[in-house]
Amino acid sequence: MEREAMEYDVVIVGAGPSGLSAAIRLMQQANAAQQTVTVCVVEKGSEVGAHILSGAVFEPRALQELFPDWQTLGAPLHTPVTHDDIYLFNNAEQARKLPATLVPNTMHNSGNYIVSAANLCRWLAEQAEGLGVDIFPGFAASDIIIEDNVVKGIIIGDMGLDREGQPKDSFTPGMALHAKYTLFAEGCRGHLGKQLINHFKLDADKSPQHYAIGFKEIWDVPAEQHHAGLVVHSAGWPLDDASGGGYLYHAEGQQVVVGLIVDLNYSNPYLNPFEEFQRYKQHPIIRQYLKQGKRVAYGARAIAKGGLNSLPKMTFNGGMLLGCNAGTLNFAKIKGNHTAMKSGMLAAETVAQALFAGDTGGKDLTAFAEHFSNSWLFDELYRSRNFGAAIHKFGTFWGGAYNTLDQNLFGGKLPFTLKDEQPDYAMLKPASSVQPISYPKPDNTLSFDRLSSVYLSNTNHEEEQPCHLKLKDNSIPIQVNLAKFAEPAQRYCPAGVYEIVEEQDKGPRLQINAQNCIHCKTCDIKDPSQNITWVTPEGGGGPNYPNM
Incomplete structure (x- = not known):
């Protein structure tokens, strides 16, 4: 297919x-060196921040390095942490508040801020555009341009295809964006990052990456229940069959x-993470802050938590993996925003150094590894390498x-160093060997x-487009997953995308409600x-988080 192309550094x-x-950081380096560098950012969300979901207690260390005058510039860090409450939930009614001496130092949040990561990204985008960066929201990077084993750029996904992948009247072919270097910062389990790790064997001799699913809701609460700056963390109940x-x-x-x-890495295929979250909110420690409140937003996102032991090689011919696409989150702190930012800054400094020296692109910028190993980012990940394991x-x-x-x-x-060598997907036990879990009905x-x-996540996809949830083998959901594991996709999906439907005279089939994704x-x-592959839908589809 003939595609229009644009060229960037x-x-x-x-x-x-x-x-x-x-x-x-690239533009800052270029301005300091009086060099010209062309940079563009493509974002699959309808706007910057639309797909960003994070807790988030934010450690400002990387931001301080990027913008020492961030307060003057109006960065949206308005709520400093005032104090931490950390509990061990014994059961549905009882809890023990832990003294500071019994809590890992990484869990303390003095000097940090409670923020909306989505709004922080919107502010960062404004700063980037002010420096001359082109930002294209609503454009999904669907494929990688690889020539002679060198990454040469990306393909923006075609728009206007029907369910069978045939062009509609509104069809618009995606553009090719060529670059000397392409940086992949898709977030956890990026679908292009996954391909790059496999293609370049970036995870050779590494522990498998480990993941969690993180839920988040925003509630408006009465003034008497609100204590700006209070951070509450808990372990234990309701996760009797899982950690988290x-x-x-x-x-x-x-x-x-x-x-x-x-x-x-939970083992009971009947466990439903969404329902565990609904139970969690019923605990008296949590309920006291939510009662008489109103839920205004909902979302969920996978979290890469393998840390240093699972961190792949982050460079390859023509590009790099950054942030949670590689797995730089520090799970000991339950924080990944500052580490992601630092990885991007280190990558930018490495690329700038090469370009300013006359590099024409396509190389494996192995100097990044030295920059990384000499940084506080490496030190932080090294110190927490055993936490998850x-x-x-x-x-x-x-x-x-x-x-x-x-x-x-x-x-x-x-x-x-403790290692965890068992992939999360391989941990499920046969349904016949465990007890089903009964969850209470919602009280609304x-x-x-x-x-x-899902309605509160403002999720929408163009319905007449190819399904972006691909099955390698259509028979596996029924013949293997349903027969052996009671098809756990019905439960682990936080959006009701996967359903087992009984058809008269035909038996069960897996229905995929991709619109809900x-x-x-x-x-x-x-x-x-490992039969499901997530690929990008049309650009702009998915959730539209206002301030998650």
């Missing part, structure tokens, strides 16, 4: 913290954000005790159903047969 895929920080933890942050404007993180191996209580000892007494520098006050929740990528991660 650097193309960045994804307008999240890492991609925007890379774009900004909950959070509740008191943001600005009488709003509370509440969420639950469920590790995707300890919880997976020893459980929430003893794993938490180990991590408190490791972080508080040894600064994360015990002379050994604190707990809700999935479809009403909120782009969390959980299906791509947790499917026990």
Whole structure:
């Protein structure tokens, strides 16, 4: 197909913290060196921030380096953390508040801010555009241009295809964006990043990446229940069959954000992460802040939490993986925004150094590895390398005790490394060997159903387009996943995309409601047969988060 093409020095895929920080740092470096660099950022969301979802307690370290005058420039960091409450939930009614000495140092948040990551990205985009970066929201990078084993750019997805992939009257072919270097900052489990890791074997000799699914809701609450700056974290109940933890942050404007993180290495195929989140909100510690409030937003997103042990090689011929696309999140802090930003800044400095020296592109910029290893980002990930593996191996209580000892007494520098070599998708037990889990019906006050929740995510896709949830083998959902695992896609999807439908005289079939998809990528991660591949739908489709 003939495609229009545009040429840039650097193309960045994804307008999240890492991609925007890379774009900004590139232009800062170019201005300081009096060099001309052309940079563009493509973003699949309808606007910058539309697909950004994060807790988020934000550590401003990377922002301080990127913009020392961020306060004067009006960065949307308005709510400093005032204090932390950390609990161990024993059961549905009881909890123990943990003293600071029994909590890993990484969980303390003095000097941090409660923010909307989506609004922070919108602000970063404004700064990038002010420096001369081209930003194209609503354009999904659907494919990679690889020639002679060198990444030469990306293809923007075609618009106006019908369900069978045939052009409609509105068909518009996607453009080719050529670049000397292409930086992939798609977020957790980026579909192009996944291809690059496989193509260039970037994860050779690494532990498999590990994931969680993170839920988030925003509530408007009465003034007497709101304490701006309060951070609440919890471990334990309701996750009896999984590891993870909950959070509740008191943001600005009488709003509370509440969420639950469920590790995707759970073994019971009947576990429903969405329903676990609904139960979580019923605990008295959480309920006291939500009662008489109104839920105004909902979303969910996968989280890459393997840390340093699972971090792939981040460079290859013609490009790099950045941020959560590589897995730079520090799960010991439950934070990935500052680490993603720093990875983008380091990448930008490496690319700028090469371009200013006359580099014409296409190389494997291995100098990045040295920049990374000499940075605070590497030091931070190294110190927390055992955090997730300890919880997976020893459980929430003893794993938490180990991590408190490791972080508080040894600064994360015990002379050994714990590894977790079992992929999350391989952890499910046969349904016949476990007990089904019975979840209560929603009360529509604190707990809700999935479809009403998806409505609050403002999710929309053009219905007449190819399904972006691809099955490698159409027989596997029924013959394997349903027969052996009671088809867990019905439960692990937080948006009700997958249903088993009984058809008269035909038996069961898997129905895919792709219109509901909120782009969390959980299906791509947790499917026990690894039969589902998430690819980009038309640009602009998916959730439209206002300030998540």
